[in-house]
Amino acid sequence: MARTDSPDLPNASAEPTIAIVGPGAIGTTVAAALHEVGRTPILCGRTPRERLELQDATGSVIVPGPVRTDPEQIDEPVDLVFLAVKATQVDAAAPWLGALCHPGTAVCVLQNGVEQEATVAPLVPGSPVVPSVVWFPAQGQPDGSVWLRGEARLTLPDVPAARIVLEALRDTRCSVETAADFASVAWRKLLQNAVAGLMVLSGRRSGMFGRPDIARVSLEYLRECLEVARAEGAVLGDEVPREIIETFQASPADLGTSILADREAGRPLEWDTRNGVVLRRGRAHGLPMPISSIVVPLLASASDGPG
Ligand SMILES: NC(=O)C1=CN([C@@H]2O[C@H](COP(=O)(O)OP(=O)(O)OC[C@H]3O[C@@H](n4cnc5c(N)ncnc54)[C@H](OP(=O)(O)O)[C@@H]3O)[C@@H](O)[C@H]2O)C=CC1
Ligand SMILES: CC(C)(CO)C(=O)C(=O)O
Numbered sequence: 001m002a003r004t005d006s007p008d009l010p011n012a013s014a015e016p017t018i019a020i021v022g023p024g025a026i027g028t029t030v031a032a033a034l035h036e037v038g039r040t041p042i043l044c045g046r047t048p049r050e051r052l053e054l055q056d057a058t059g060s061v062i063v064p065g066p067v068r069t070d071p072e073q074i075d076e077p078v079d080l081v082f083l084a085v086k087a088t089q090v091d092a093a094a095p096w097l098g099a100l101c102h103p104g105t106a107v108c109v110l111q112n113g114v115e116q117e118a119t120v121a122p123l124v125p126g127s128p129v130v131p132s133v134v135w136f137p138a139q140g141q142p143d144g145s146v147w148l149r150g151e152a153r154l155t156l157p158d159v160p161a162a163r164i165v166l167e168a169l170r171d172t173r174c175s176v177e178t179a180a181d182f183a184s185v186a187w188r189k190l191l192q193n194a195v196a197g198l199m200v201l202s203g204r205r206s207g208m209f210g211r212p213d214i215a216r217v218s219l220e221y222l223r224e225c226l227e228v229a230r231a232e233g234a235v236l237g238d239e240v241p242r243e244i245i246e247t248f249q250a251s252p253a254d255l256g257t258s259i260l261a262d263r264e265a266g267r268p269l270e271w272d273t274r275n276g277v278v279l280r281r282g283r284a285h286g287l288p289m290p291i292s293s294i295v296v297p298l299l300a301s302a303s304d305g306p307g
Helices: 025-036 087-100 116-123 162-168 182-196 198-202 206-210 212-231 240-250 258-264 271-284 292-304
Strands: 018-021 042-044 049-056 059-068 080-083 106-109 138-140 146-148 153-157 175-179
Touching (some): 018 087, 025 138, 025 146, 080 087, 080 162, 087 271, 106 162, 153 182, 182 212, 182 258, 198 212, 212 240, 212 271, 271 292
Parallel strands (some): 018 042, 153 175
Antiparallel strands (some): 138 146
């Protein structure tokens, strides 16, 4: 693969070396996209595995491993790291970042939320951090494979460090676009994630948004979140809450969300990244937050207990 030379990036004239930290639902999708075009990444995880498997409507892709589990076995840094652990797992994954990054290694964060850069940058001094919006649904399956349930697509900010990500994913099944006003795009996606959190409280999937009562309360919650997004500088129109609900209503009724998958598996939830952040920022702006004030403690206690 040709790569645009950059004095900021190591190994500027050769193929970029790529690692995926967190080979779960999203990490497996991106690993498969890279492997299919011959750019097989190093896989860095928590659970040892010989291979990854991605399935979609057209078939399956096997990504050869192994999934490495010991950062001390990394011999040299890479050019590009995709960080695809949950936001709750970033600190535990820091030793991987230490082993894989040197100044100039780009770290593309494949997570939900609007605090990716603030969370990850302190762990990788000297490395540019590229946040992303991950649009596609991917579900881990009981046999360890991942089911991709939509077109793989990312949005990145229009910054110089995004170039290596664009080039790495060029001509793959994972399309990448850049946005000049990335903050607005990220807040729009956060609104979608915030209301998806209601699935955890009901224990139901996208079909629940077909109920008029759920659609009503979801719209109210989204309007509250929209005011926070705008106070944070996001440019989003009044139509956004309704569009988000309509998207869920048009989805397969059994389509879940990654926070519901975590709830069903009894894992910690990204409640603060997806819902708590809206309440924190809204309060800081002095906005009334009646729905968040109920939703957030319920999600926090579903995640962290006690009881
Ligand atoms: N799934 C989806 O449809 C979407 C998810 N997102 C976001 O993407 C991010 C990733 O989500 P998702 O892929 O679903 O999460 P998963 O739980 O499927 O994947 C996380 C992966 O990280 C691994 N991991 C955990 N701790 C460490 C560690 N210390 N070092 C290395 N690897 C570790 C996990 O290993 P183990 O197998 O041992 O648990 C797992 O393989 C989240 O922020 C989520 O909100 C965004 C859009 C859609
Ligand atoms: C797939 C999607 C967009 C659903 O909310 C998501 O972001 C998630 O599952 O975390």
